[in-house]
Amino acid sequence: MRRIRAVVLTLTGLWLTPALPGGAEPAEVVVYSARHYGQETAFAAFTKKTGVQVKIFNGNTGELFERLKAEGDRTPADVLLTVDAGNLWNAARAGLLSRVDSPELQANVPAHLRDPEGRWFGLTVRARSIVYNTRKVRPAELSTYEALGDPRWKGRLCLRTSSYIYNQSLLATMIKRHGEAKTEETVRGWVANQPALINGDTQILESIAAGQCDVGLVNHYYLARLLAKDPAFPVAIFWANQQTTGTHVNVSGAGVTAHARHRAPAIKFLEFLSSAEAQQMFADLAYEYPANPQAAVSPLVARWGRFKQDDVNVASAGEFQAAAIKLADRAGYR
Numbered sequence: 348m349r350r351i352r353a354v355v356l357t358l359t360g361l362w363l364t365p366a367l368p369g370g371a372e373p374a375e376v377v378v379y380s381a382r383h384y385g386q387e388t389a390f391a392a393f394t395k396k397t398g399v400q401v402k403i404f405n406g407n408t409g410e411l412f413e414r415l416k417a418e419g420d421r422t423p424a425d426v427l428l429t430v431d432a433g434n435l436w437n438a439a440r441a442g443l444l445s446r447v448d449s450p451e452l453q454a455n456v457p458a459h460l461r462d463p464e465g466r467w468f469g470l471t472v473r474a475r476s477i478v479y480n481t482r483k484v485r486p487a488e489l490s491t492y493e494a495l496g497d498p499r500w501k502g503r504l505c506l507r508t509s510s511y512i513y514n515q516s517l518l519a520t521m522i523k524r525h526g527e528a529k530t531e532e533t534v535r536g537w538v539a540n541q542p543a544l545i546n547g548d549t550q551i552l553e554s555i556a557a558g559q560c561d562v563g564l565v566n567h568y569y570l571a572r573l574l575a576k577d578p579a580f581p582v583a584i585f586w587a588n589q590q591t592t593g594t595h596v597n598v599s600g601a602g603v604t605a606h607a608r609h610r611a612p613a614i615k616f617l618e619f620l621s622s623a624e625a626q627q628m629f630a631d632l633a634y635e636y637p638a639n640p641q642a643a644v645s646p647l648v649a650r651w652g653r654f655k656q657d658d659v660n661v662a663s664a665g666e667f668q669a670a671a672i673k674l675a676d677r678a679g680y681r
Contacts, residue, residue: 374397374398374399374400374609374612375399375400375401375402375609375612376399376400376401376402376425376426376609376612376613376616377402377404377423377424377425377426377608377609378390378401378402378403378404378424378425378426378427378428378601378616379404379406379411379414379415379424379426379427379428379604380403380404380405380406380411380428380429381405381406381407381408381411381428381429381430381434382428382429382430382599383405384632384633385629385632385633385635386428386629386633388628388632389619389620389625389628389629390403392619392624392625392628393616393619393620393625396619397612397615397619399612399615399616401616404424408429408430408431408434411427411429412437412438412441412443415427415438415443415604416441416443418606419606420606421606422604422606423608424604424606424607425603425604425607425608425609425610425612425613425616426601426602426603426604426607426613426616426617427443427444427601427602427604428470428599428600428601429599429600429601430473430598430599431512431513431516431597431598431599431664432469432516432597432598432600432661432662432664432665433512433515433516433519433664433665433668434512434665435462435466435467435598435600435602435665436462436467436662436664436665436666436668437665437668438467438602439462439464439466439467439602440665442605443604443605444466444467444602444603444604444605445466445602445603445604445605445607445610446464446465446466447465447466447468447602447603447614447617448465449614449617449618451618451621452468452617452618452621455618455621455622455623455626455638455639455641456468456469456470456621456638456639457638457640458660459658459659459660459661460472460596460598460600460638460661461600462602462662463660463662466602467600467601467602468600468601468602468617468621468638469598469599469600469638469661470598470599470600470601470620470621470626470629470638471598471599471600471626471629471630471633471635471636471637471638472596472597472598472635472636472637472638472656473566473567473568473596473597473598473599473635473636474566474567474586474594474595474596474636474654474656475513475516475517475564475565475566475567475594475595475596475597476564476565476567476584476585476586476587476594476595476654477489477492477495477562477563477564477584477585477586477587478551478552478555478562478563478564478565478570478582478583478584478585479555479561479562479563479582479583479585480555480556480558480561480562480581480582481581481582481583482581483558483561484561484562486583486585489562489585489587490587490588490590491587491588491590491591492517492521492533492564492587492588492595493533493536495536495537495540495562495564496532496533496535496536496537496539496540497536497540498539498540500540500561500562501539501540501541502540502541502560503540503560503561503562504537504540504541504542504543504560504561504562504563505542505543505545505551505554505555505559505560505562505563506537506542506543506544506545506551506563506564506680507544507545507546507547507548507551507564507565508544508545508546508681509672509675509676509680509681510681511546512668513548513566513597514564514675515664515668515671515672515675516595516597516661516664516668516671517564517595518530518534518667518671518674518675519663519664519665519666519667519668519670519671520595520657520659520661520663520664520667521533521595522663522667522670522671522674523659523663523666523667524592524657524659527670527674530671530674531674531677531678534674534675534678534680535678535679537680538678538679538680542560543559543560544681548565548566548569549569549572549573551563551564551565552565552569552570552573552580552582553573555582556580556581556582566597567584567634567648567651568633568634568635568648570582570583570584571634571645571647571648572634574647575634575647584651586651586652586654586655588655588657589654589655592657592659593654593655593656593657593658594654594655594656594657595657596636596656596657596661597661597664598638598661599635600638601617601620602617603617621638621639622639623637623639623641623642626638626639626641626642627642627643630642630643630644630645630648631645634647634648636648
């Protein structure tokens with residue numbers, strides 16, 4: 348209980364809701380969100396379009412999970428919004444989310460970006476790919492995640508620590524694709540190159556720009572943010588595995604909670620967030636790729652060109668998460 352009380356939540360009922368005829372209480376959707384940026388404009392557009400007020404409680408994923416479990420059927424939360432399919436998979440497995448059968452959501456969100464059992468839906472796509480120092484590396488030297496284990500990268504590689512879920516999800520989907528033996532061989536190759544372990548994607552990019560290492564793995568939007576501030580930032584993205592399985596992608600996404608008090612407007616809320624209109628807002632503000640292929644990417648990200656995504660279902664990030672953690676430990680990836 349001490350941990351639950353320590354959760355710092357902020358209520359941001361930001362939008363005025365039009366009065367309803369007869370003095371009826373306005374409808375609302377309560378969102379527990381572990382996503383902390385780039386969403387407010389889309390939420391406000393939903394309120395303007397429907398009259399449904401959106402209330403947001405912010406916290407990190409672990410804190411919100413604990414709160415949902417402790418509140419049980421007394422929870423005020425209608426929607427859980429978080430990053431990484433591994434977190435969504437864990438929430439569904441813990442019984443915190445309910446199945447939604449929505450033809451609109453199924454049409455808007457490709458099958459590999461949503462739960463096969465309909466308990467959560469990807470809203471934005473995050474590509475975790477190779478980045479390199481443009482002054483020290485030629486794109487022709489790069490190819491795949493696996494090739495970062497080549498001796499040419501010894502002492503030149505930056506990686507986030509294995510404890511962070513983004514890399515755990517990458518390894519989990521590699522296990523799904525290739526099996527544990529081949530994935531472990533890849534990780535052992537990275538470890539043999541004595542990577543600098545850095546706890547932050549932005550910090551990895553800054554280290555590469557400063558020449559402390561030459562290549563690394565990050566989520567693409569971290570690079571987009573830095574380039575938006577400084578177009579001359581000397582780091583570029585290379586789309587990994589284009590001749591093989593495609594670049595690893597993950598999602599931020601949402602589901603309707605198991606005990607939602609406002610289930611119908613919560614489903615409408617998710618349907619709106621998956622629409623091309625709302626997806627465009629996410630793409631423009633957060634530099635993530637829209638899950639809905641009908642929406643366009645931001646102009647900055649569009650300059651990087653189209654790439655082939657790994658189309659393995661992102662649910663594998665959760666399904667093989669425990670195996671990925673054990674594999675990293677065996678391979679000496681800290």
